[in-house]
Amino acid sequence: MIRYIRSCALGLAIAAGPVAAQVVLAQTGEELYQENCASCHGATLEGEPNWRERSSDGKLPAPPHDETGHTWHHADRILTDIIKRGTAEIVGGGYESNMPGFADVLTDAQIEEILGYIKSTWPDRARTVQEDVTRGDIEARE
Ligand code: HEC
Numbered sequence: 577m578i579r580y581i582r583s584c585a586l587g588l589a590i591a592a593g594p595v596a597a598q599v600v601l602a603q604t605g606e607e608l609y610q611e612n613c614a615s616c617h618g619a620t621l622e623g624e625p626n627w628r629e630r631s632s633d634g635k636l637p638a639p640p641h642d643e644t645g646h647t648w649h650h651a652d653r654i655l656t657d658i659i660k661r662g663t664a665e666i667v668g669g670g671y672e673s674n675m676p677g678f679a680d681v682l683t684d685a686q687i688e689e690i691l692g693y694i695k696s697t698w699p700d701r702a703r704t705v706q707e708d709v710t711r712g713d714i715e716a717r718e
Pocket residue numbers: 609612613614615616617635636637638639645646647648655658659663672673674675676678690
């Protein structure tokens with residue numbers, strides 16, 4: 577579907593002529609992930625080595641987003657919040673973290689695309705658990 581939209585955007589850009597240079601083509605969740613997240617979380621979502629142990633500066637390394645990490649333990653609302661505001665702001669109390677907030681860099685739709693890509697790499701079991709956790713979170717807030 578995304579590829580279809582992209583090719584349509586390209587068609588429009590060509591039809592529009594000089595305006596084409598200004599058309600920003602929609603990026604897939606995978607492309608957005610590689611551009612914004614892979615430098616820390618790994619090109620194949622593997623995370624940083626020894627991610628459970630604090631580095632010498634006292635901060636935690638980037639965890640994997642694949643099944644070996646705990647991204648799939650969190651509801652959509654929490655994941656989106658972490659990505660938008662960064663871990664230091666969420667934890668508060670002077671907690672220091674290398675996970676930046678992306679609220680000024682990515683739109684809500686782009687964050688959703690990235691999460692969609694991350695989820696698409698999970699086995700069914702992890703995806704089902706995360707869907708249940710998300711549903712429980714929504715119900716608890718109703
Ligand atoms: C500069 C390095 C860096 C970049 C770039 C980065 N992260 Fe992180 N991320 C981290 C670190 C380090 C943590 C662990 C933070 C902590 O617990 O203190 C983390 C944690 C997270 C968590 C919480 C995971 C969990 O299981 O609790 C999510 C979700 C996340 N990052 C998503 C993203 C996404 C999506 C992007 C790209 C839009 C991204 N990160 C880019 C370093 C980074």
